Amino acid sequence: MSDIGEDKRVRTRREEAGDDIYAEDGSIRADFLAMVGASIADRDVLFLRNHVARLHESELGDLLESILPDQRRALVRLLGKDFDLTALTEVDEAIRLEIVDQMPNAQIAAAIGDLDSDDAVYILEDLDQEDREEILAQLPFTERVRLRRALDYPESSAGRRMQTEFVAVPPFWTVGQTIDYMRDEEDLPDSFTQIFVIDPTFKLLGVVDLDRILRTKRQLKIETIMRQTNYPIPADMDQEEAAQLFEQYDLLSAAVVDDNGRLVGVLTIDDVVDVIQEEAEEDIMRLSGVGDEELSDTVVDTSRSRVPWLLVNLVTAFISASVISLFEATIEQVVALAILMPIVAGMGGNAGSQTMTVTVRALATRNLDIHNAWRVARREAGVGLINGCLIGCLVGLVAGLWFHDIHIGGLIATAMLINMFAAAMAGIMIPLLLDRAGADPAVSSAVFVTAITDTTGFFSFLGLATWWFAIR
Amino acid sequence: MSDIGEDKRVRTRREEAGDDIYAEDGSIRADFLAMVGASIADRDVLFLRNHVARLHESELGDLLESILPDQRRALVRLLGKDFDLTALTEVDEAIRLEIVDQMPNAQIAAAIGDLDSDDAVYILEDLDQEDREEILAQLPFTERVRLRRALDYPESSAGRRMQTEFVAVPPFWTVGQTIDYMRDEEDLPDSFTQIFVIDPTFKLLGVVDLDRILRTKRQLKIETIMRQTNYPIPADMDQEEAAQLFEQYDLLSAAVVDDNGRLVGVLTIDDVVDVIQEEAEEDIMRLSGVGDEELSDTVVDTSRSRVPWLLVNLVTAFISASVISLFEATIEQVVALAILMPIVAGMGGNAGSQTMTVTVRALATRNLDIHNAWRVARREAGVGLINGCLIGCLVGLVAGLWFHDIHIGGLIATAMLINMFAAAMAGIMIPLLLDRAGADPAVSSAVFVTAITDTTGFFSFLGLATWWFAIR
Numbered sequence: 001m002s003d004i005g006e007d008k009r010v011r012t013r014r015e016e017a018g019d020d021i022y023a024e025d026g027s028i029r030a031d032f033l034a035m036v037g038a039s040i041a042d043r044d045v046l047f048l049r050n051h052v053a054r055l056h057e058s059e060l061g062d063l064l065e066s067i068l069p070d071q072r073r074a075l076v077r078l079l080g081k082d083f084d085l086t087a088l089t090e091v092d093e094a095i096r097l098e099i100v101d102q103m104p105n106a107q108i109a110a111a112i113g114d115l116d117s118d119d120a121v122y123i124l125e126d127l128d129q130e131d132r133e134e135i136l137a138q139l140p141f142t143e144r145v146r147l148r149r150a151l152d153y154p155e156s157s158a159g160r161r162m163q164t165e166f167v168a169v170p171p172f173w174t175v176g177q178t179i180d181y182m183r184d185e186e187d188l189p190d191s192f193t194q195i196f197v198i199d200p201t202f203k204l205l206g207v208v209d210l211d212r213i214l215r216t217k218r219q220l221k222i223e224t225i226m227r228q229t230n231y232p233i234p235a236d237m238d239q240e241e242a243a244q245l246f247e248q249y250d251l252l253s254a255a256v257v258d259d260n261g262r263l264v265g266v267l268t269i270d271d272v273v274d275v276i277q278e279e280a281e282e283d284i285m286r287l288s289g290v291g292d293e294e295l296s297d298t299v300v301d302t303s304r305s306r307v308p309w310l311l312v313n314l315v316t317a318f319i320s321a322s323v324i325s326l327f328e329a330t331i332e333q334v335v336a337l338a339i340l341m342p343i344v345a346g347m348g349g350n351a352g353s354q355t356m357t358v359t360v361r362a363l364a365t366r367n368l369d370i371h372n373a374w375r376v377a378r379r380e381a382g383v384g385l386i387n388g389c390l391i392g393c394l395v396g397l398v399a400g401l402w403f404h405d406i407h408i409g410g411l412i413a414t415a416m417l418i419n420m421f422a423a424a425m426a427g428i429m430i431p432l433l434l435d436r437a438g439a440d441p442a443v444s445s446a447v448f449v450t451a452i453t454d455t456t457g458f459f460s461f462l463g464l465a466t467w468w469f470a471i472r
Numbered sequence: 473m474s475d476i477g478e479d480k481r482v483r484t485r486r487e488e489a490g491d492d493i494y495a496e497d498g499s500i501r502a503d504f505l506a507m508v509g510a511s512i513a514d515r516d517v518l519f520l521r522n523h524v525a526r527l528h529e530s531e532l533g534d535l536l537e538s539i540l541p542d543q544r545r546a547l548v549r550l551l552g553k554d555f556d557l558t559a560l561t562e563v564d565e566a567i568r569l570e571i572v573d574q575m576p577n578a579q580i581a582a583a584i585g586d587l588d589s590d591d592a593v594y595i596l597e598d599l600d601q602e603d604r605e606e607i608l609a610q611l612p613f614t615e616r617v618r619l620r621r622a623l624d625y626p627e628s629s630a631g632r633r634m635q636t637e638f639v640a641v642p643p644f645w646t647v648g649q650t651i652d653y654m655r656d657e658e659d660l661p662d663s664f665t666q667i668f669v670i671d672p673t674f675k676l677l678g679v680v681d682l683d684r685i686l687r688t689k690r691q692l693k694i695e696t697i698m699r700q701t702n703y704p705i706p707a708d709m710d711q712e713e714a715a716q717l718f719e720q721y722d723l724l725s726a727a728v729v730d731d732n733g734r735l736v737g738v739l740t741i742d743d744v745v746d747v748i749q750e751e752a753e754e755d756i757m758r759l760s761g762v763g764d765e766e767l768s769d770t771v772v773d774t775s776r777s778r779v780p781w782l783l784v785n786l787v788t789a790f791i792s793a794s795v796i797s798l799f800e801a802t803i804e805q806v807v808a809l810a811i812l813m814p815i816v817a818g819m820g821g822n823a824g825s826q827t828m829t830v831t832v833r834a835l836a837t838r839n840l841d842i843h844n845a846w847r848v849a850r851r852e853a854g855v856g857l858i859n860g861c862l863i864g865c866l867v868g869l870v871a872g873l874w875f876h877d878i879h880i881g882g883l884i885a886t887a888m889l890i891n892m893f894a895a896a897m898a899g900i901m902i903p904l905l906l907d908r909a910g911a912d913p914a915v916s917s918a919v920f921v922t923a924i925t926d927t928t929g930f931f932s933f934l935g936l937a938t939w940w941f942a943i944r
């Protein structure tokens with residue numbers, strides 16, 4: 001969430017400190033933390049200005065996350081206007097809110113004026129309505145209008161993530177005129193990689209990469225070297241969709257346009273990298289029933305966010321328990337069944353979650369679609385059968401030897417084969433069906449797959465055993 | 473894996489076809505696939521050249537993945553030298569090898585000469601030694617030397633991913649000279665966002681972003697506007713580590729240097745986005761025991777890659793079964809215990825995997841380190857206790873009502889609390905310990921956590937019950 005490539009501060013800091021603030025394992029060096037802690041306690045503003053205020057925003061963010069809440073508050077207070085608000089885009093939401101809440105609105109307003117609009121929006125969007133309005137009211141008119149417009153776009157849309165600073169020129173300018181304009185103009189974005197070509201109504205006509213400008217003779221007109229862009233991103237497009245365009249076409253930045261095709265901002269790859277990271281993260285978390293919690297959340301918040309998933313699983317757990325209860329009489333006769341049945345259910349669960357994970361990720365990365373679903377399903381069926389045979393035989397052998405009972409061995413081997421096959425089918429079909437139904441397969445696949453592998457496992461093993469002992 | 477921002481072909485294609493090859497759901501439009509299929513069958517080279525050869529490399533890659541193997545082979549044959557080899561960087565490894573294997577080495581050599589070096593390396597590195605040497609031998613000398621050097625760096629290193637084409641100028645040149653050089657020089661990279669400043673021995677002195685050049689008067693010397701870079705990436709640095717630098721400092725590209733600090737190439741954000749994606753992917757897959765398999769892998773390959781994980785889980789499954797067998801006598805007396813015990817074990821597993829996933833991801837993204845591990849562990853303990861009480865009470869109530877037995881209810885409630893707490897502790901401690909021991913926590917955490925929640929679940933529930941029924 002920062003200017004592309006900007007690293008003046010890092011250099012200054014590294015030159016002075018002559019060192020890296022990170023230890024080998026990627027955490028912040030303990031001695032640096034100790035120094036910072038001591039300076040905060042001593043109110044040594046000079047040290048903090050020289051060694052903390054000059055850190056790169058992401059380093060300052062890491063530092064804020066590594067110190068205690070009291071130290072955080074004191075540090076922000078001591079740094080005053082030297083505190084780089086951009087660092088707030090690099091910390092957990094809970095810490096961001098904690099810091100912003102303690103800062104006077106006037107100070108935030110003063111600091112936010114210096115930020116790129118995308119960073120400003122990132123910080124403002126989490127504030128409550130009242131604080132936000134108060135801060136906006138203290139900003140210069142154009143700044144205020146820009147930020148309000150960005151904030152008007154829906155959450156997680158391209159309009160929210162875009163930067164409203166960009167360079168735009170008319171098509172009839174020459175390359176020379178354009179270069180001269182950039183040499184003279186003071187109010188350019190901090191860094192940029194392409195310039196946009198617009199008509200007088202701000203309608204987007206094309207794009208020119210900077211390297212193209214540098215390779216072209218001064219007298220040529222911009223319209224002769226601009227290219228049309230296939231991906232002007234509508235401001236209300238979901239950020240995830242925009243990220244997919246960046247990924248697919250290896251874009252560095254893309255124009256964001258409003259409903260009338262007018263240029264309103266630019267989305268850059270650094271914001272998109274964050275989105276890509278977040279989306280992959282979300283899938284991992286959802287697959288194991290964790291919401292979008294953060295490390296700095298409180299115990300109660302964390303507990304509250306995890307309970308729903310546990311409750312859903314509890315329902316399926318009782319359903320599979322009720323399957324077991326159908327065979328109470330058989331278990332009473334042959335206790336070995338009770339000992340072995342969790343193996344059948346558990347191994348099915350493992351196999352099912354392997355297939356499910358592959359399917360969920362393939363859907364998320366759009367590698368799996370109607371054209372290859374059938375082929376992939378057949379492959380999973382094959383894998384389920386092969387692994388079912390392998391694991392089934394192995395389990396049968398061990399169980400048979402353990403209980404000195406060839407029947408038990410045969411029963412568990414068969415049940416295992418059935419359950420591994422069911423697991424493979426559930427692992428591929430459930431995410432596909434959820435996806436088709438418009439639900440996010442990452443969120444709910446695991447519950448359904450476990451429900452199926454548990455009930456199938458218990459039912460096949462205990463059912464087969466009941467039937468076998470009855471006919472013997 | 474392509475030039476940044478390059479999209480000439482897309483434009484041409486879209487202008488001509490006037491349309492998008494993708495359907496709403498992100499898969500390739502069925503009618504387009506049908507047209508391509510028919511043209512392949514009819515050997516309609518003209519259509520294929522106009523509508524397939526001109527696709528963007530990532531679109532061609534998607535198309536190759538969506539058609540049948542026979543069609544793939546025929547398509548590549550029919551397109552001949554119009555087939556854009558870059559598309560191979562966008563498909564699964566199995567498909568890449570299948571296509572490359574059928575192409576004569578001379579044709580590959582001819583095509584590889586046109587690729588950017590990073591794409592060429594990406595394709596060459598998967599080939600067997602013999603084919604690779606034959607292809608390299610047919611390349612012009614400088615090209616061959618460049619590719620060999622990149623291939624000499626270890627797999628997954630920055631040196632393998634870098635592009636060896638870059639623009640470098642001496643520090644005493646003026647901005648004007650530099651611009652004139654770029655206007656006249658034919659052999660520039662297809663696209664670039666910064667130029668490097670080097671001494672006569674190719675030692676890296678600094679970097680200038682293109683926007684900086686465009687803002688500066690012609691007569692100024694490059695050395696006055698260049699900045700030193702803090703992140704010249706050693707060519708043998710792991711690509712994951714390089715990606716972290718890009719992410720942390722929002723880089724667009726970075727110089728890659730050899731052991732002597734000499735500039736050998738440039739690493740660009742588009743390659744890094746792929747790495748970031750791959751790394752997140754890897755963690756998801758490893759957490760559920762899937763290796764780096766791909767959708768196009770065969771049944772046997774897939775089965776082989778998944779069996780080891782199943783075998784490891786099988787061992788832990790037998791261990792927990794042996795815990796159950798300790799209480800055979802109790803189960804024989806009270807079958808309800810057998811019915812309910814999977815609930816205790818299973819819910820512990822769910823809670824454990826929640827904590828474990830959060831921990832593994834926090835470690836991977838370096839949000840969790842020695843400075844906050846203790847705080848996070850305390851939070852997890854709190855969450856385990858709260859959720860253990862909640863779920864325990866609920867399960868106790870339902871189980872008590874189900875079996876009309878208040879003792880059973882009390883026993884399962886207590887066992888559940890114990891197991892949820894154990895799950896929380898296992899979920900945080902196991903990944904931390906594995907990480908400390910230098911192992912990848914994503915790979916093996918799940919097995920250990922399940923082993924602990926299963927055995928604790930069975931042991932606490934059956935053990936408590938045995939003790940309770942004994943003293944009653």
